[in-house]
Amino acid sequence: MGKKGKEIVEGNVKKLIDELNRMVADEWIALFYYWIASQVVSGRSAIQVSGILKESVQEELEHATQLAERIVELGGKPVSTPREVLEKAHHKFPPLSKDVDGILRTALKVERGVIESYNKLVKETREKDPITHRLLVHILRDEVSEEQNIETMLGK
Ligand SMILES: [Fe+2]
């Protein structure tokens, strides 16, 4: 990012990069969970749920990529090792169940966790960094839709 582009970012950029990296870590946890869950899910409607989980893997990967691009633009380095991911994530890697309902309930927790974290960052960046703010709003929108889809599948 150019000089002026960097200048217009107000506040503590290092802290912002760290917070964005914590979200990258959360995305990796989510996508790894959805990936393994899509492989092992069994029982009623497992094929359908597996397909939806695979789509979520792609979506979370896209989020991680968009965040990483912004981190690089801001002059930072995205989390780059599994250890860093585990250290920075807001939540531990969730326990894996194999049945559809257990997987969906865990996915719901994961989504609600990231919604909370993104919402906090959306508020923090509102006046300080319009570009990061807009990206975060866009991702938050996706996460809110994901939560709703999971609730629908769970019949809530
Ligand atoms: Fe995501």
Ligand SMILES: [Fe+2]
């Ligand atoms: Fe998500």
